[in-house]
Amino acid sequence: MQYSGIKDKVAIVTGAGEGIGYAIAGLLVKAGAKVVLNDIDKNRVNTVVAHLNEQSPASCVSFHGDAGDVPTINKMVDFTLDHFGSLDFVIPNAGITLFGDFLEFTPDSFQKVVRLNLQGAFFLAQRAAKEMIKQSTGGRIVLMSSQVGIRAYHNLTAYGMTKAALQFMGQNLAYGLGQYQITVNTIAPGATLTERTAKEQPDYAGFWGRLNPNNRVGKPEDIANTCLFLLSDEASHINGQLIPVDGGWTTAGKYPEDL
Numbered sequence: 001m002q003y004s005g006i007k008d009k010v011a012i013v014t015g016a017g018e019g020i021g022y023a024i025a026g027l028l029v030k031a032g033a034k035v036v037l038n039d040i041d042k043n044r045v046n047t048v049v050a051h052l053n054e055q056s057p058a059s060c061v062s063f064h065g066d067a068g069d070v071p072t073i074n075k076m077v078d079f080t081l082d083h084f085g086s087l088d089f090v091i092p093n094a095g096i097t098l099f100g101d102f103l104e105f106t107p108d109s110f111q112k113v114v115r116l117n118l119q120g121a122f123f124l125a126q127r128a129a130k131e132m133i134k135q136s137t138g139g140r141i142v143l144m145s146s147q148v149g150i151r152a153y154h155n156l157t158a159y160g161m162t163k164a165a166l167q168f169m170g171q172n173l174a175y176g177l178g179q180y181q182i183t184v185n186t187i188a189p190g191a192t193l194t195e196r197t198a199k200e201q202p203d204y205a206g207f208w209g210r211l212n213p214n215n216r217v218g219k220p221e222d223i224a225n226t227c228l229f230l231l232s233d234e235a236s237h238i239n240g241q242l243i244p245v246d247g248g249w250t251t252a253g254k255y256p257e258d259l
């Protein structure tokens with residue numbers, strides 16, 4: 001299906017050098033949007049931007065930097081406005097997953113998780129909303145939560161807290177920004193096979209595929225397709241919602257007899 005309202009719109013996607021963020025940027029470019037791809041890994045983001053520009057010339061640019069850092073966020077938005085002239089969509093996708101036993105979790109690890117997952121999303125959404133209000137043409141903000149912001153998982157307390165908080169941030173922003181025709185929705189991906197998760201766990205796809213009611217693991221495109229819909233005109237009346245894209249894990253984890 002081809003959605004309307006995507007072509008020629010300008011988007012920022014953070015953490016877009018690989019995984020879910022890259023899949024979102026790729027779909028946006030394919031649909032005719034202009035995209036600023038941010039990543040902390042300079043080579044990675046430059047490589048994927050060159051690749052996407054081969055497919056669709058001058059469709060995207062890279063912005064290298066830490067998406068949790070507020071001065072960097074402001075520079076990224078300024079750069080986007082200078083380069084493409086407006087800002088319509090923002091997807092603060094970059095997030096850090098730090099595993100650790102609650103009893104041993106350090107203040108340093110806690111700060112790292114909160115800084116990127118919450119501070120980064122909060123201040124990018126804030127700056128973007130200011131620009132969207134000035135433009136008076138509405139806008140879209142899609143936050144990236146997680147299935148473990150809905151359902152507890154071992155050794156992910158701090159991460160899960162930030163992901164649950166993003167959902168509430170989305171509800172609050174939707175309430176405040178709806179009057180400007182800006183929608184704010186939150187996606188909660190389930191276990192999704194990316195370059196990172198493949199490294200984290202041997203047979204990631206087999207392990208999570210068994211636990212999901214639909215017997216498969218998520219693909220970055222599953223999340224990207226949902227995001228594209230939420231950015232489109234067709235989704236203009238969906239606001240403040242949490243959309244799990246998780247194969248059913250948060251609805252019905254498997255029962256003993258299923259395993």
Ligand SMILES: NC(=O)c1ccc[n+]([C@@H]2O[C@H](COP(=O)([O-])OP(=O)(O)OC[C@H]3O[C@@H](n4cnc5c(N)ncnc54)[C@H](O)[C@@H]3O)[C@@H](O)[C@H]2O)c1
Pocket residue numbers: 014015016017018019020021038039040041044065066067068093094095096097116144145146147188189190191192193194195196197
């Ligand atoms: N993959 C999953 O199974 C899964 C499940 C639920 C939620 N999520 C969430 O979805 C989002 C994307 O997940 P993913 O697995 O594709 O990501 P990932 O960990 O693979 O990272 C994607 C990119 O983000 C970049 N990045 C890391 N720190 C950054 C920073 N400070 N600033 C800018 N870029 C940075 C990395 O260099 C990488 O290229 C995250 O917010 C994650 O929490 C992922």
